[in-house]
Amino acid sequence: MTQSAVLEVPTDWRDFYALTKPRVMSLVIFTGLCGLIAAPDRIHPVLAFTAILCIAVGAGGAAALNQWWEADLDAGMKRTSARPLPSGRMHRTSARDFGVALSFGSVLLMGVAIGWLTAAILAISILYYAVVYTIWLKPRTPQNIVIGGGAGAFPPLIGWVAATGEITLMPVVLFAIIFFWTPPHFWALALFVKSEYAKVGIPMMPVVAGERSTRRQILAYAVLLLPLSAMPWMIGGTGAIYGVSALGLSLVFLAFSARVGLRTPLPEGDTMKPEKQLFAWSIIYLFALFAALVADRFFMV
Amino acid sequence: MSNDSQPEHERIRRQRNLVLGLLLGGFAVLVFFISIAKMG
Numbered sequence: 001m002t003q004s005a006v007l008e009v010p011t012d013w014r015d016f017y018a019l020t021k022p023r024v025m026s027l028v029i030f031t032g033l034c035g036l037i038a039a040p041d042r043i044h045p046v047l048a049f050t051a052i053l054c055i056a057v058g059a060g061g062a063a064a065l066n067q068w069w070e071a072d073l074d075a076g077m078k079r080t081s082a083r084p085l086p087s088g089r090m091h092r093t094s095a096r097d098f099g100v101a102l103s104f105g106s107v108l109l110m111g112v113a114i115g116w117l118t119a120a121i122l123a124i125s126i127l128y129y130a131v132v133y134t135i136w137l138k139p140r141t142p143q144n145i146v147i148g149g150g151a152g153a154f155p156p157l158i159g160w161v162a163a164t165g166e167i168t169l170m171p172v173v174l175f176a177i178i179f180f181w182t183p184p185h186f187w188a189l190a191l192f193v194k195s196e197y198a199k200v201g202i203p204m205m206p207v208v209a210g211e212r213s214t215r216r217q218i219l220a221y222a223v224l225l226l227p228l229s230a231m232p233w234m235i236g237g238t239g240a241i242y243g244v245s246a247l248g249l250s251l252v253f254l255a256f257s258a259r260v261g262l263r264t265p266l267p268e269g270d271t272m273k274p275e276k277q278l279f280a281w282s283i284i285y286l287f288a289l290f291a292a293l294v295a296d297r298f299f300m301v
Numbered sequence: 302m303s304n305d306s307q308p309e310h311e312r313i314r315r316q317r318n319l320v321l322g323l324l325l326g327g328f329a330v331l332v333f334f335i336s337i338a339k340m341g
Binding site: 009010011012013044046047050053112113 | 309317320331334335337338339
């Protein structure tokens with residue numbers, strides 16, 4: 001579709017909403033909120049709401065910019081072909097302008113309402129996802145998701161800094177947990193949609209390094225995640241509720257990852273059930289881990 | 302501009318304007334409460 005093409009129908013507001021990737025945003029809001037609640041300091045509820053709103057809107061802006069840039073790639077993959085841009089329900093310039101407006105608006109509001117350190121971290125997270133990951137890394141290296149995963153790791157750090165006004169070890173550890181969680185989470189997905197990524201030329205790990213190497217790396221990251229997830233407890237930042245939950249959840253994560261990591265060769269017509277189970281568990285894992293962090297804050301043992 | 306007069310187009314535009322209006326109204330209310338919170 002050319003920029004000057006006229007849409008058959010005006011763009012529905014739901015398409016603008018879809019451009020913000022609401023499902024991804026729910027995880028961003030949740031981890032950001034957990035970071036804010038788990039922080040030792042308290043801020044006014046209105047300011048807390050504003051901080052989470054800014055994190056969500058910033059994530060939505062970055063998602064819109066991601067889809068603006070990748071509209072042609074999305075059109076080539078079944079999973080993404082129904083999105084507003086590849087399906088022709090929206091102009092690319094509209095998506096770009098919407099993304100830029102949300103990004104700038106969220107950073108500006110965060111700066112004015114919460115503080116400019118928090119706003120700066122939010123701005124870095126948006127640039128990290130929209131530029132470093134989407135434009136630079138994703139089309140160039142199979143390590144794209146390893147480095148790019150940092151973008152999704154920012155929300156709890158931002159939430160924590162919004163509450164305390166400073167960067168300490170705890171929010172950095174929370175950042176690291178999501179950072180190391182992202183590769184096994186995303187590679188599990190990449191394993192069962194490998195052919196789609198190959199079709200549009202995205203160098204995802206299973207496409208470039210092969211399934212065997214990807215499976216081993218999934219397992220390696222899951223092993224790393226076990227002590228890392230318990231680190232907030234080990235450094236005294238949380239109590240036993242979080243510590244025991246983290247160890248239990250990470251052991252299950254490791255078990256799912258081992259099933260995927262040690263699985264080779266695959267039988268003909270395999271449905272990739274263990275990979276799909278790992279992907280599903282990885283989402284539950286992150287929600288449960290951060291829920292435990294918040295529970296621990298209120299019922300510290 | 303026959304397209305603009307079609308009822309479906311009108312409905313979509315009206316809904317979009319309504320959502321935009323609500324968001325702007327919500328933003329104004331939020332700024333008000335932020336101001337109160339910052340003064341407190």
